Amino acid sequence: MPQTPESVIDEEIIRVDAVAQRIEKRDSRHKITSNGTIAAAVMVLAAILAVIVANTPAYETVHHFFETGLTLGIGDWSATITLEQFVNDFLMAIFFLLVGIELKYEMTVGQLRRPRQAALPMLAAVGGVAVPSIIYMALNLGEGGAPHGWAVPMATDIAFALGIMSLLGDRVAPATKVFFSTLAIADDILAIIVIAVFYGQTPSIPWLAASLGCVVVLAALHHCHVYSSRWYILVGLVLWVCMFNSGIHATLAGVVLALFLPARSDIQLDALRDWLSDKANLLDDAYDAESHVLGQHDFTVAAEGVEQVMHHVTPPLERVENAISVFVNFFVLPLFAFVNAQVCLVGADPAAIIADPVTRGVFLGAFLGKPIGIIGVTFMLVKIGFAKLPRGVDWKQIVGVGLMGGLGFTMSILIAGLAFTVESEVLAAKCAILAGSVVAAVVGSVFVLVATKKPEGPEQPVEE
Incomplete structure (x- = not known):
């Protein structure tokens, strides 16, 4: 029995609805993969696994594997980088790209676009950076200390801390999360500056000049309103190579790239609705219900044009963020945690680790210095x-923020790897970072649960 036009239309509507449902399911999965609490939990599990492996006979094999060199070459040119360097320098540059995107987002439409509103948490972040560093220096300026590690306890891990706050639910006010997010972003900015200024190597002038040339190219792309992200990524890769050889920590290439990614759409949004209406009429005229889709050339060409235009509605900054966020949260950071949280205590003297001024400086700097600095300045x-x-x-919420500020992991371990070269100092720093993060998370959570009550009415909107 031949189909009537009405039945054909009904069938097409059902098919479109099915596609829409698949897209909604994909969006639901994206909500799960973009959940900070889940991402933080995966990183915690990776760190725990690293500690377990480091204290088993498998440690030497795993350690040797990550020390294996990778040789990359084009023609006569070649370079060798270990797997550990690949993780810490290249993959973490992608993480820094995501951090830079978040910074630019906040400066464009977020809290950092209102300097006066953001001033309080940003200045609190300065206190949360300065006091831990002072405490560390006070404990490490004497004989046997390592004052060059002063920056290790200054960092706050926003993914971990916000993940813990999310688990506390309504006991943490939405405005408190905004306050803490702004504080953590300022903390990241300060950490990036510290890494760039204090923990680079002897600079190479030719490679620095090449890095500057890449920055000029990125600026030219932005000035010429180039909205294809692939060109920025290509120049960003060249910038990473130049910075890797320049003496500046290569991960900063990700931040530089993010700052030049366009945050605007190259589509005039106020005219988009009329344009789509015209295209809808064109598609309606070109559609032939009796023909197979492969035979409807005019219709498919017009549809492809609409698809390409709609792709450009999303700014390159957001497109790159969508492309790398899951990769960073569920691969880069867990892998970084596994590679760098391997604390081998077999044969170590726990009493010596506890007595080490590096351990005490990092632990007390993070656990005491962070809340003293954040709460005191506020x-x-x-x-x-x-x-x-x-x-x-x-003020109870502010105290909770201060305690959670001591939860440092990603940046702290990264800085520890740059600051220390002696194996015993690296071990002491990592032990202190892990212990300080666990204690800060537990004490902060218990304080919030005990000191605050669940709101009885609806949540108050966050003040703009």
Whole structure:
């Protein structure tokens, strides 16, 4: 029995609905993979696995594997990089690209576009960086200390801390999460500056000049309104090579690349609706219900044109973020944690590790210095009338933020790898980072659970 036009239309509607449902399911999976709590949990599991492996007979095999060199070459040119360097220098540059995208987002449409509103958490971040460093220096300036590791306890791991806050649910006000996010972003900026200024190698002038040339090319692409992200990525790869050989830590290439990615769409959004309406009429005229889709050339060409235009509605900054976020959260960071959290305690003297000034400096700097700096600066600025606490945030919430600020992992381990070359100092720093993060998470969570109550009414909107 031949199909009527109405039945054909109904069938097409069903097929379109089926495709839409598949897209919705994909979006649901994206919500799971973009969940910070899940990503933080995966990284925690990777770190725990690393500690377990490091204290088994498999440690030597795994350690040797990551020390294996990779040789990359084009023609007569070749370079060798170990798997550990590949993770810490190249893959972490992609992580820094994601950090840079988040920074640019906040500067464009987020909290950092309102300097006065962001001033309080940003200055609190300065306190949360300075006090841990002072405590570390005070404990390591004497004989046997390692003052060059002063930056290790200054970093806050935003993924871990926000993941813990999410687990606490309504006990942490939405405005508190915004306050903490702004603080952590400022903390990342300071950590990036510290890595660039204090933990590079002897600079190579030719490679620095080449790096500057890459930055000029990125600026030219942005100035000429190039909206294809592939050109920025290509120049970014060249920039990474130049910075890797220049003495500046290569991961910073990711931040530089992010700052030049266009945050605007090359589509005039206010005219898009009328354009789509015209294209819809064109598609309607070109559609032939009696023909197979392969025979509807005019229709498919017009549809492809709409698809290409709609792709450009999303700014390159957001397209790159969507492309790398899952890869970074579920591959790069867990792999980084596994490679760098391998704390081998077999044959080590626990008493010597605890007594090491590096251990005490990092642990006390993070666990005590972070809350003292964050809470102290916030209290001082509020009391002198410079700023007010955001609506919905009280001092109990600020104390919780301060305690959670001591939860450092990613940046702290990265800086520890740059700051220390003696194996015993690296071991002491990693033990202190892991212990400090666990204690900060537990103490901060317990404090929030005990000191705060669940809201009885609906949540207050975050003050803009």
